[in-house]
Amino acid sequence: MQNFVDGFRSSVASAAPEEGRQAGDNLLGTLARYPSLAMAFLTFNKHLLSGSALTVRQRELLVLRVAHIRRCDYEWAQHVVLAERAGLTADEISRVTAGPDAPEWTPVERALVASVDELLTDGAIADDTWKVLADDFDEQKMMDVVFTVGCYSMLAMSLRSFGIQPEEGLIPFLPTPR
Structure with missing residues (x-):
């Protein structure tokens, strides 16, 4: 093993390669x-x-939104590190918590963030959101959106259920209390 x-x-x-990754x-x-x-x-x-066919930035937007919705501090902290390395700013990372209605998102980013909410609430991406994504994404990227959200939702449930605590190096990246 x-x-x-x-x-x-x-x-x-x-x-x-991600120097300093936990x-x-x-x-x-x-x-x-x-x-x-x-x-x-x-x-x-x-x-x-x-x-994945998704860019690292796209993946990290999805994972951070999952971590926020699932209230998984470990996953949030680990992926803040990865999101920063992918070029997301502190403002963009913080904006993930505001959701798809934050005005600063591009149409595709708004649809990515909305897709997380829809998948976790309804079990499917809404038709309007799907259309926005499908205008820019091929079939493989669309599949990677669904499987990324599903995988990291399952992982968030596991991390929380098993009581897995963040390593010391992740503590500075934990979300602020809600």
Whole structure:
């Protein structure tokens, strides 16, 4: 199992090197208690982190919105680090919490943020939102939107249910109390 986890870390890091990224030891240590599940999940998650048709910026908007809605501090903190490395400003990261109605979003960014809300509330992207995304995204990107939201929603539920605490290096990136 340790070789698999090490391979996951190195393949994701080599696809998108991120100096200073937190290793996620608390999460990976918990997953390692169930090796067959961990290997299946990490294989899928590796696609979302390094093989997705979405840009890193697009992915991070989705994940941050999921973390906010699911109230998952660990996921929020980890992905604030990744969002900053993808070029999102502090204002844009903060704006994720305001949702799709924040006036500063581009039409596609607004649709991405709205897609999270719709998927988590209704289980489907609304027709109007789908049309905005489909005007710019091909079929694979559209699929990656749905699977990214689904995966990170499931991960948020897991992190919270298992009581996984953020590593010390993530503490400065935790959300402010609601």
